[in-house]
Amino acid sequence: MFEIVKVGHQKVLGEVIKITGNKVAIQTFESPSGLRVGDPVKSTGEVLCIELGPGLLDHIFDGIQRPLKTIHDKLDLLYIPKGISISSLDRDKEWDFQPHILKVGDEVTGGDIYGTVQETKLVHHKLMVPPNAMGRINYIAPPGNYHVNDVVLELEFGEKKTEYTMVQLWAVRKPRPVAERIPPTRPLFTQLRALDSLYPIAQGGTVTIPGAAGCGKNTILYFMSKCSNSDVVVQVGCGERSSEVTEVLLDFPEMVIKNGQENVRLMERTTLFANTSNMAISGRETSIFSGITVAEYYRDQGYNVSLLADSTSRWAEAVREISSRIGETPGDDGYPAYMQSRLASFYNRACRAVCLGGPEREGSVTILGTVSPVGGDFSEPFTAMTMSLANVFWKLDIQLARRKHFPSIDWLNSHSNYIELFEESGYNNAEPQYQDLRRKLMKIFQEEEMLKPSVMVMGKGELKEHQKITLEISALLREGFLQQNVFSLEDSFCPLWKTIWMMKNYVTYHELAQEALKSPFHDPPLDWKTIKSKTSELFNRLYLQKFQNPRNELESLAWFAQFNQDIVKAFDNL
Numbered sequence: 254m255f256e257i258v259k260v261g262h263q264k265v266l267g268e269v270i271k272i273t274g275n276k277v278a279i280q281t282f283e284s285p286s287g288l289r290v291g292d293p294v295k296s297t298g299e300v301l302c303i304e305l306g307p308g309l310l311d312h313i314f315d316g317i318q319r320p321l322k323t324i325h326d327k328l329d330l331l332y333i334p335k336g337i338s339i340s341s342l343d344r345d346k347e348w349d350f351q352p353h354i355l356k357v358g359d360e361v362t363g364g365d366i367y368g369t370v371q372e373t374k375l376v377h378h379k380l381m382v383p384p385n386a387m388g389r390i391n392y393i394a395p396p397g398n399y400h401v402n403d404v405v406l407e408l409e410f411g412e413k414k415t416e417y418t419m420v421q422l423w424a425v426r427k428p429r430p431v432a433e434r435i436p437p438t439r440p441l442f443t444q445l446r447a448l449d450s451l452y453p454i455a456q457g458g459t460v461t462i463p464g465a466a467g468c469g470k471n472t473i474l475y476f477m478s479k480c481s482n483s484d485v486v487v488q489v490g491c492g493e494r495s496s497e498v499t500e501v502l503l504d505f506p507e508m509v510i511k512n513g514q515e516n517v518r519l520m521e522r523t524t525l526f527a528n529t530s531n532m533a534i535s536g537r538e539t540s541i542f543s544g545i546t547v548a549e550y551y552r553d554q555g556y557n558v559s560l561l562a563d564s565t566s567r568w569a570e571a572v573r574e575i576s577s578r579i580g581e582t583p584g585d586d587g588y589p590a591y592m593q594s595r596l597a598s599f600y601n602r603a604c605r606a607v608c609l610g611g612p613e614r615e616g617s618v619t620i621l622g623t624v625s626p627v628g629g630d631f632s633e634p635f636t637a638m639t640m641s642l643a644n645v646f647w648k649l650d651i652q653l654a655r656r657k658h659f660p661s662i663d664w665l666n667s668h669s670n671y672i673e674l675f676e677e678s679g680y681n682n683a684e685p686q687y688q689d690l691r692r693k694l695m696k697i698f699q700e701e702e703m704l705k706p707s708v709m710v711m712g713k714g715e716l717k718e719h720q721k722i723t724l725e726i727s728a729l730l731r732e733g734f735l736q737q738n739v740f741s742l743e744d745s746f747c748p749l750w751k752t753i754w755m756m757k758n759y760v761t762y763h764e765l766a767q768e769a770l771k772s773p774f775h776d777p778p779l780d781w782k783t784i785k786s787k788t789s790e791l792f793n794r795l796y797l798q799k800f801q802n803p804r805n806e807l808e809s810l811a812w813f814a815q816f817n818q819d820i821v822k823a824f825d826n827l
Contacts, residue, residue, distance in 0.1 A: 255300050255426065260285070261292040264336040266317065268301060268535065271579045278579045280535040282317050283335050303543055305550045306401050306420040307370050307378045308342040310485070311520045313502060316528035316540030342420060347398040348372075350380075350405060350419075355390060362387040364432075364553065364610025367406055368394070370419070373521035375512060376485060379554040380405070383421050384430050384609055421550075425542040426598075429549040431606035438674050439605070441559070441619055444480035444746035445473070447662050447735045450691060450756060452669040454645045456483075456557045457605025457617035461565075461639045464649030465629035469661050471497065473647075474561045476739065477621060479508055479519055480746045484556035489526040489544035492537045492567025498527045530567065538571040545602050548618045552606065555614030560603075565622040569596070569635045585634040593638045600642045644670040658736050664698055690756040694730065697763065701727035718770050721781040726763045733796035734759060743800040751803050754813035761817055762788075762795060765824040772827075779827065788823050 256269045260281060265288070271278035279294070303318040313321045315333070318341045324333055348370040355367050363384040372378035388410035399405060399419070406417040423429065437457035443449055454460050462470050478486045488505075490498040508519035524547055528540040541562055548558040562568070569588065576589035584590045605617040622643070626636045629651060640646055646668050653661035675687070700723045704716065713721065734755055738744040766788075769779050785792055794816060801809045 257297045257299050257301055259295045259297065259336075261288045261294075263287070264295070264338075266336070267294075268539075270575065280575055280578075282533055282536045282539070283333070284533065287335075300424045300426070301539065302422040302424050303546055304341040304420050305423055305547065306342050306380075306418075307348050307372050308346065308401065309524050309547055309550075310373050310376055310522060311518075311524075313525045313527055314341065314543070315532065316491075316526060316536030316538075316543060318526075318543055321527065342401050344400055344402055347400055348378075348419065349397075350394055350399045351396050352393050355393060357390050357393060359390050360388070361390060361408065362610060363430075364608055366554075366610065366612065374515075374517050375522045376551075376556070380419055381421075381553060381610060382406070382408070383417070384553075386410075386415065386417070388415070423546055423550070425539065425546045428602050429546070429553060430609060431553070431604070432609050433607040434604045435607060435615070436674060437605045437617065437671065439557075439617075440671075440675060440749075441557075442482045442749055443473075443477055444748065445476060445660055445737060446747040446752040446755065447660055447664065447737065448647065449747070449749060450734075450752050451664055451695065452645060452647060452662070452667050453671055453675065454619065454621075454669065455605070455671045455674060456619055457603060458619055458645060458671055459600050459603045459643040460619070460621040460645040460647065461624055461643035462621065462647045462649065463624040463626055463631060463636050463639070464654075464661070465651045466625065468649035468651055468654045469659055470623040470625075470649060471563060472739075473660055474563055474621065474623065475501075475504075477559060477561060478505070478523060479510060481559060482557070483559040483619070484522065485548070485551045485558045486523045486561065487526070487544045487548045487551075487558060488523065488561045488563070489528075489540050490563055491526075491528055491540050491565070492530050492534075492571060493563060495529045495531060498529050501525065502527065534571040534574050537568060538575060541565070541568050541599055545599065545618070545620070549602065552616035552618045553608050555608060555616045557617045557619070559619045559621060562620065562622040564625050565596075565639065566625040566635060588634060592635070593642075596635075596638055597642055658731075659739065660737065662735070664735060665702060686757065687753060690753065690760055693760045693763075694756060697723055697727050697730065718781045719767055722763065722766050722770070722784075725781070725785070726759065726766075729792075729795055730759060733799055737799075741800065743802045746803065747799075748803050748806075750806070751801065751809065751813075754810070754817075755798055758798060758813065758817055758820060759795060761820050762791065765820065769824055769827055775827075784827070787827060788820075791820055791823055 254269060258267050258279060260267045265281050265283045267279040267281040269277050270280050315321055320341055323339055350368055350370055352368045353366050361382050363382055363386055365382045366379045368380040370378045388408035391409045392407035394405040401419040404416045404418055408415050437455035439456045441454045441456045464470050506520050509516040510519050526540050526544045528537045544560055548560045551558045573588050581589050600620055603618050603620040608614050608616050624636050624639050626633045648663040648667045649661045650663040704720055704724055766784050769784055801812055
């Protein structure tokens with residue numbers, strides 16, 4: 254099963270997906286048009302593998318790792334010709350190889366780092382002994398420039414000598430091994446405060462982003478690619494429309510990120526896999542596994558990697574179509590009976606781990622997959638399967654999206670299983686007040702939701718004073734905190750320290766306003782209208798604090814601290 258074959262005189266690449274007696278079913282990764290009865294089928298005796306080594310970053314591949322830009326430059330064609338065979342990694346480019354502290358005669362095992370090359374300005378590529386190899390070093394290349402297919406290491410095990418280049422081959426459906434899986438307790442910051450504050454994710458975690466068309470799923474993924482604290486990003490465009498994938502291919506090379514004082518191209522930490530809806534469905538099904546294999550390879554080097562899969566629904570449709578073509582018994586909504594286990598085999602490859610070999614290092618793979626339920630129906634089988642497997646659920650609301658509210662996160666019906674993991678690490682070490690502030694914000698939103706029926710029937714005027722405060726602060730939070738203007742210089746990203754200070758100021762104002770209502774030192778007692786009138790300038794500044802520029806960190810921190818003091822002082826003087 255899953256053996257790679259070459260079909261016909263054009264040597265169309267295919268994969269064996271079913272064996273019945275002396276008959277086999279083959280799915281081709283290219284269009285089978287032109288094939289005839291009697292055409293030869295040549296077995297390769299291998300499963301689908303991809304090349305891993307220097308040169309993966311700053312490149313665009315299709316679902317089976319054919320380099321799209323290289324094919325275009327060499328052949329000057331708009332479409333990939335059938336049967337084309339081009340190396341995924343550039344064999345002509347030279348890399349500055351620097352050997353590690355190992356020397357001839359040392360014993361090594363799988364995962365040991367024996368050398369490095371500077372792949373991009375952002376990523377130092379660590380060359381590792383393949384996971385299934387071990388032995389004594391007979392030869393290690395001296396410092397210098399080498400091609401990826403030059404021999405840089407020779408090991409001897411027993412009486413067998415094996416030469417190794419910078420390239421490793423790895424089967425895409427086989428997870429790469431690790432020394433130990435460890436709990437994902439380090440936060441992955443998105444720089445979107447609505448997500449970082451209410452429903453955080455961990456490095457090595459799993460996230461699903463379901464939403465109808467037009468909810469902003471792609472925009473969140475673009476934002477994650479540019480602003481998250483990941484070291485490497487692997488983006489898989491799986492079955493999306495060609496126009497959307499083209500937009501990614503045009504935009505990403507133009508994007509830059511800050512590296513110290515220098516602007517660096519985003520692509521220098523990014524690999525793209527593009528498999529559009531007009532390509533073969535078998536390639537679409539494979540692209541997800543190609544992407545996760547590359548992500549695991551960089552994880553093994555000790556990097557924190559994010560895999561952004563858009564869209565897993567299209568991948569599931571490809572699995573369903575292949576299953577129906579070979580006559581398998583359908584399950585819910587036509588998906589094969591093994592759909593959940595196949596999906597789990599993908600999401601289970603996300604982890605934070607101690608890597609094989611030395612020196613000791615940790616890495617992680619975080620999976621973020623978008624889901625496009627038909628008609629926005631979240632009870633649809635594949636969406637339900639994904640929700641049961643992912644630890645973070647960011648539900649996107651089409652009504653918020655239509656109001657241009659970004660991100661259009663449904664703050665009451667989303668969830669994160671990592672909040673408790675951050676009690677003793679991550680957020681809590683950096684920001685001790687985070688857990689308490691989050692609980693208080695969620696309580697405000699929940700109380701507002703409970704008050705909505707009463708407001709619809711009786712109007713706001715019939716509410717109690719403390720309820721009026723909650724209602725107005727909640728409305729201000731929606732506009733001033735949950736909504737982010739990524740087109741503005743000041744609000745285009747939001748680091749954690751700014752998010753925490755904004756939460757603190759909203760909570761401080763809300764609590765002091767509630768306490769002022771109960772104060773026995775005012776006769777007659779204060780009402781919300783009076784409090785708001787006397788603190789109107791502070792109330793307006795609560796909204797405007799989102800426009801404090803995080804690039805001027807020290808100045809902004811001083812402003813937030815002073816603003817918090819102004820709130821306390823104003824209520825003391827009421």
